[in-house]
Each structure stands twice: as C-alpha cells, then as structure tokens.
Amino acid sequence: MNHLLAKPIVIAVAATLLLAGCGEKSAEHTATASANTVKADITIVNPASMAIIATSPGNVVAEQQAQIASRLMGFIREINVDVGQKVVAGQRLFSVDPTDIQGQVSQASAGLAQAQAALADAKNDYDRFGALYKEEAIPKAQWDKIRLQYQIAQQQTAAARAGLGTANSQMRYATLTAPFAGVITQKMANVGDLAAPGRPVLAMENPNKLQVQTQVSAEVYAHLQPGSQASLTTDGQAATLIGKVAQLVPAADPMSRTYLVKIDLPASHTLKSGMFVQVGFAVGERSGLRVPASAVLDRAGITGVFVVDQQGIAHYRMVRVGDTSNGMVAIQSGLTAGERVVSSATDKLQSGDKIITTGAGNV
Numbered sequence: 001m002n003h004l005l006a007k008p009i010v011i012a013v014a015a016t017l018l019l020a021g022c023g024e025k026s027a028e029h030t031a032t033a034s035a036n037t038v039k040a041d042i043t044i045v046n047p048a049s050m051a052i053i054a055t056s057p058g059n060v061v062a063e064q065q066a067q068i069a070s071r072l073m074g075f076i077r078e079i080n081v082d083v084g085q086k087v088v089a090g091q092r093l094f095s096v097d098p099t100d101i102q103g104q105v106s107q108a109s110a111g112l113a114q115a116q117a118a119l120a121d122a123k124n125d126y127d128r129f130g131a132l133y134k135e136e137a138i139p140k141a142q143w144d145k146i147r148l149q150y151q152i153a154q155q156q157t158a159a160a161r162a163g164l165g166t167a168n169s170q171m172r173y174a175t176l177t178a179p180f181a182g183v184i185t186q187k188m189a190n191v192g193d194l195a196a197p198g199r200p201v202l203a204m205e206n207p208n209k210l211q212v213q214t215q216v217s218a219e220v221y222a223h224l225q226p227g228s229q230a231s232l233t234t235d236g237q238a239a240t241l242i243g244k245v246a247q248l249v250p251a252a253d254p255m256s257r258t259y260l261v262k263i264d265l266p267a268s269h270t271l272k273s274g275m276f277v278q279v280g281f282a283v284g285e286r287s288g289l290r291v292p293a294s295a296v297l298d299r300a301g302i303t304g305v306f307v308v309d310q311q312g313i314a315h316y317r318m319v320r321v322g323d324t325s326n327g328m329v330a331i332q333s334g335l336t337a338g339e340r341v342v343s344s345a346t347d348k349l350q351s352g353d354k355i356i357t358t359g360a361g362n363v
Contacts, residue, residue, distance in 0.1 A: 058214030
C-alpha cells in the first residue's frame, strides 16, 4: 500500500475514536445532569422478630339489636317510624287494631262486675247467717254451706279481677314502643298487614354499641383470651384499628368447625354496622424483614420500595408484603438483609434519582 494513502486512513480512524469517546463522555454527562437529587431518609433492613398474624374476615354488628313484634293478632293500624330514623327509648313505633282486645276487656269488666255482685250477696248471707249461728238458731251444716258459698264468691271475684288485669295488659301490647335508643334498620310489614306473635314488624339496633364478630379455627382460638388485641382493617380505612377480644364463644359451629369471637372497637373508630373488616390475631413470632410503611409504594399497580445502591442511586423494586403493625410492613420477598430503602419523600421519587441521606436507621 502506498504510504501516502495509509496516513489519511490512520488519521480518520483516530478521529472516529476521538469523537466516539467524546460522545460517550457527553452522554454520561447528560445522564448525570438529568438525574434528580432528592433528600430523603434511608433505612437499613435488618432481620427482626415479627409476630405471626392469623387473619379472618369479620363483620361489624350492633351489640344491642332487636326485632319488634306484636304479642297480639291483629291488623297493623299505623307505623310511626321509617327505616334509618333515630328513636329514643319508649318512643311509639307502631300499633295494632285493638278491637278484639277491647272486646275482651269489656267482657272481663262485665265478669268482674257480676262476680262482685255475687260476692256482695254472699257477704250479706255470711254476716246474717253468722249471727244466727252464734245464737245457735241454725244448724252447723247450714252455716258451713253459707261460709263455703262466701269463699267461692271471693275466689270468683279474684279470678274475674285477674282476668280484667290480663285483658288490660294485653291492651298495652296493642301499641309497641322502642325498648332502647337506636336506629330503625328494617321494616318487614306495612299498614294493613296482619300482625301476629313471633312475626317481626320492625328491626332496630343501637349504633353506639358496635362489635366485630369473626369465626376462627381451633388453632387460632387456642391462642386467644379475653383482652387479647386484634388488628382491624378495611378497604377505605387508612390506619389499622386495634380492638380487644370481648368474648370467646366456646362452642364450635357444627358446620364450619370454627369458633365465634367478639371484639370490642376502640372509642375513636368510625366504622358502621354491616361493614366488612379484616381481623388479625398474633399467634406467635418469627424472624423476618420489615420496613416502615412510608417506604412501601404502589406504582402502576406494582407494590414496591426504592432500594439505594452503593452509589446512592434509587431503584424501584417490586416486593411482596405481609401484615402491617405499628407502622411497619412485613416483607415476604424482594429484599435481603442489609439493603437500604428510602423511607421518606417517596411521592415524586423516580428510579435513577440520586439520594442525599438526611437520616438512617435500622429496622
């Protein structure tokens, strides 16, 4: 090859390599310049003793509830309340047509009057013949008969008076009132329907006395006792509530072989009757990893955390989370001990951002 031709080729190759090198440095500079710098807390993930949580679905129910039915057979004359209405103890709820009971009261009144008249007549005979018997003007057998008739008249009057009292008490059942303060939750009949004993017309409950009820297995039941704590979470609730076991029903359900557990709610709760609640019970301990709840994010439907590498760069990593307690989230997979995660200022953080540590801690 001609040496004059070789020299331009060498120069061209050298120029190309120089431009490529400059391009790599420029790209690296651009990438470095485009990365954001974020001040945030970094937490070092260390193994920790964690509670083993057994979960079960539960429902919020009213501790005090009642179905209101009439003790009388009769047509419903009026219903004075609507579903959702608040009522006070003793407030009138509905009434039944008392025509039949009024007839019974009238009949009982007439029977009492008749018995009282017979008693008055028997009393006169008792007084008159008693005086004659003292004067030995009549035989003892005749006096015994008069005395017996007087006793029977007394018993018949007492029975008639009790019958009138029963009829009057039945009359009181024609009007039904609220047994406690609460809210009407259901109406099972309308005006004109036939009310009958054992057939509820209204249902009500006290919303100020709510409990969570759940069914647990025999294994979980064995770890519980009155006063045990239970974590309560709902879909629309940001924080976990802590309730206490109020009652353990010792008889298992014959179908599901589970035990009923009743849990008292904390005073600060905002739950409503009928809501679904996820209940968690601590049934032991194990070693595992956990991170602050502030470190766990949901990006595009993917649950993850920002892991900081040795160069201080944040990388979003998907993790599988477990139970949450005391502001800490259990990590079931996705992290290893010793890694560092961002635990603050994560709302606008992106993968590749440079993290400037404002604090560090171990969990």
